[in-house]
Amino acid sequence: MLSFLATSLQQSLGILQKQDIQTASQSLGGFGIGQIGAASEVLLGDDCAAIPERDGYLLFAAEGMLPQLVETDPWFAGWSAVMVNVSDIYAMGGRPIAIVDALWSQSIQETVPLWEGMRAAASAYNVPIVGGHTNCHSPYNALSVSILGRATRLITSFNARPGDQLLVAIDFRGKLHPDYPFWNAATTADPVQLRQNLAILPDLAEAGLCDAGKDISAGGIVGTLLMLLETSGCGAVLELDRIPCPPEVMLDRWLISFPSYGFLLSVRPEQVSTVQACFRQQALICEVVGTVQSAPKLILKSQEESIEFWDLSQQPLTGFARKQHDIKLA
Numbered sequence: 001m002l003s004f005l006a007t008s009l010q011q012s013l014g015i016l017q018k019q020d021i022q023t024a025s026q027s028l029g030g031f032g033i034g035q036i037g038a039a040s041e042v043l044l045g046d047d048c049a050a051i052p053e054r055d056g057y058l059l060f061a062a063e064g065m066l067p068q069l070v071e072t073d074p075w076f077a078g079w080s081a082v083m084v085n086v087s088d089i090y091a092m093g094g095r096p097i098a099i100v101d102a103l104w105s106q107s108i109q110e111t112v113p114l115w116e117g118m119r120a121a122a123s124a125y126n127v128p129i130v131g132g133h134t135n136c137h138s139p140y141n142a143l144s145v146s147i148l149g150r151a152t153r154l155i156t157s158f159n160a161r162p163g164d165q166l167l168v169a170i171d172f173r174g175k176l177h178p179d180y181p182f183w184n185a186a187t188t189a190d191p192v193q194l195r196q197n198l199a200i201l202p203d204l205a206e207a208g209l210c211d212a213g214k215d216i217s218a219g220g221i222v223g224t225l226l227m228l229l230e231t232s233g234c235g236a237v238l239e240l241d242r243i244p245c246p247p248e249v250m251l252d253r254w255l256i257s258f259p260s261y262g263f264l265l266s267v268r269p270e271q272v273s274t275v276q277a278c279f280r281q282q283a284l285i286c287e288v289v290g291t292v293q294s295a296p297k298l299i300l301k302s303q304e305e306s307i308e309f310w311d312l313s314q315q316p317l318t319g320f321a322r323k324q325h326d327i328k329l330a
């Protein structure tokens with residue numbers, strides 16, 4: 001059964017799409033170093049670009065919506081475009097500043113639900129939309145959104161260490177989207193609670209309790225973990241039986257779902273209980289699901305069975321790998 005699940009996950013669309021990022025890493029450099037100005041290095045392969053600025057970082061990210069989602073559920077596509085960008089900022093220990101969008105449509109009328117969704121999410125997350133690009137004479141409908149944020153201390157994909165405990169933090173107060181692998185714990189939630197839940201991440205970073213992790217993206221828990229391990233130059237054992245899963249959802253579907261509020265954190269063992277308490281105080285689920293190891297392989301474990309799911313030394317995922325020298329982000 002474990003081998004069947006592993007094969008299914010390896011062929012899932014979310015993980016296949018993560019491999020598309022290799023087109024960027026091959027063009028920009030697999031070590032993931034970009035230059036800003038004369039000296040400032042920006043690591044490529046994280047949830048956001050973290051650009052050094054005075055005593056902290058500007059965070060810069062962008063997301064494009066699936067064309068099928070834009071066509072079939074435009075309000076939700078508009079909401080999601082804002083939500084996923086906001087999540088990227090908080091995932092890196094930051095707080096959002098503002099959003100811009102790029103919207104293409106075949107008519108003015110077709111922009112209406114997209115705008116309504118974006119405005120609803122921008123209001124819920126208290127992030128202003130300050131500009132962008134609009135074209136209502138396009139042969140297709142499309143939407144992308146970019147976001148700017150700021151952090152004083154980072155949670156980054158490059159800082160997982162062997163011996164860390166892997167924690168998953170999830171909001172179970174939601175339901176599955178009827179047509180997409182999406183756990184919606186956002187659109188009907190209290191906006192104040194949404195913002196309080198997200199604020200846990202920069203609070204953890206600023207308190208020095210966590211410096212490594214990612215938000216759980218469309219690649220699901222497994223795809224997100226692979227990206228974290230690849231950039232950190234590590235491997236891990238993921239214990240499937242310990243992954244918190246809503247009772248009405250099968251594990252195989254849950255593992256490829258985007259949870260709307262979901263974070264995978266790599267935490268030093270002595271900080272685990274404190275980090276868990278921060279999430280649990282707000283009625284969020286936070287459980288240990290595995291351990292980071294030095295060998296660059298992801299091992300899936302269930303009961304007494306285990307299987308090598310991915311060997312990053314032989315098969316890259318995104319192609320953005322940790323540089324050979326130590327990179328430490330404060």
